[in-house]
């Protein structure tokens with residue numbers, strides 16, 4: 001960042017003053033009342049002023065260049081959520097959502113295109129903000145598809161984008177339309193200010209991330225020229241809060257993802273008439289094995305990446321007991337102490353599910369299949385376990401061997417799910433390779449941009465690189481050695497985190513606004529003027 005660019009943001013650390021300015025401008029522009037949650041909820045509201053702190057200079061600059069003002073991040077997120085882009089496994093309908101984005105980009109003077117896939121209405125959108133070409137492009141990757149909903153378990157319509165008590169509800173609010181809205185809004189603010197970047201900035205709004213064949217891997221094969229970049233930013237690192245659920249505690253950027261694989265546990269029995277059951281039906285045999293597995297957890301394995309993360313967490317937390325547990329974990333020399341310390345960390349952490357996942361290979365019971373008719377006892381029962389290994393920690397092949405040992409007396413078979421025609425040995429070799437992929441460098445322009453934006457936006461929090469407990473669509477770039485990182489740029493609490501792929505998915509509106517400021521600062525690093 002140049003000194004001059006620093007000046008552009010130099011006075012943005014005065015929340016009281018700029019909050020008032022923001023409110024005044026919102027009223028002025030939209031003529032709308034401020035909602036009960038302190039949030040302007042009117043639709044069609046446009047202004048950089050939606051960001052109280054960063055956008056103050058945006059309005060003047062935008063007016064000077066007569067550019068179209070950037071959207072409001074909440075209003076854009078609401079528009080995104082209202083397109084039902086559910087991906088049930090065979091692609092989602094992302095076309096109308098894509099057309100909306102296309103209009104947004106082209107109205108701002110940014111060239112954009114829709115890339116169809118072989119599945120009707122399942123499309124990618126690529127926008128490219130032309131830069132000075134001084135470095136390879138920066139690519140923001142944000143999927144537009146979402147996972148299905150258990151509608152009956154939501155307290156609101158998952159596609160109505162309801163704002164309640166300061167939170168925006170909807171499928172994708174967190175994963176990852178919220179991140180898309182923050183990033184696209186931040187870029188459009190820059191564009192409205194007449195920004196010129198030192199490199200092209202590509203925004204790929206991909207489909208088939210949650211499932212399906214035509215995601216970023218397919219797209220990279222078809223159109224690599226459109227996706228070639230020097231670094232990539234997508235979903236990943238969490239911005240965690242202290243115990244109060246809102247005070248920023250730890251901001252993390254992920255530099256690697258856990259390694260994804262599936263195991264099938266299968267029990268056999270005798271298919272027969274249900275009037276004459278025998279004593280070892282497949283369903284019962286399977287259930288016994290699952291009870292064993294449900295009570296068991298893989299051993300804790302720390303890596304340099306997770307050590308750095310837990311060390312940062314120890315410095316960040318205001319909970320002395322959690323800090324002690326983390327110090328014990330990091331100092332542990334033997335397995336017993338390590339496991340005991342990990343148990344204490346999970347107990348004290350405000351985000352126990354997340355922190356458990358960062359400590360070890362996880363196994364989640366996701367699909368169970370057995371039986372099809374009331375008067376037939378099925379001959380087979382199967383459960384699928386979705387597993388995620390820590391890269392550089394326990395290898396998937398070690399985990400598989402451990403599960404087989406654990407269940408050796410249970411009369412079940414444990415198989416690694418493979419692609420058609422692939423042997424177990426081949427699948428394990430491929431997993432070894434993914435497991436050994438080094439984390440993205442912490443010495444790139446993008447990493448520095450994220451680090452600097454974190455410190456400036458969340459000055460009271462500790463910033464750290466991290467491991468993502470889930471997966472992303474970064475693999476086409478990672479395979480080519482292009483550094484890829486992840487952030488969800490809004491502070492969330494544990495309940496919101498659990499809503500990811502769950503019920504009542506939501507984020508705080510204020511966290512979205514601050515996250516938009518954060519993304520603005522990330523992109524600001526690449527600005528020439």
Ligand SMILES: [Zn+2]
Pocket residue numbers: 143175176209235
């Ligand atoms: Zn996602």
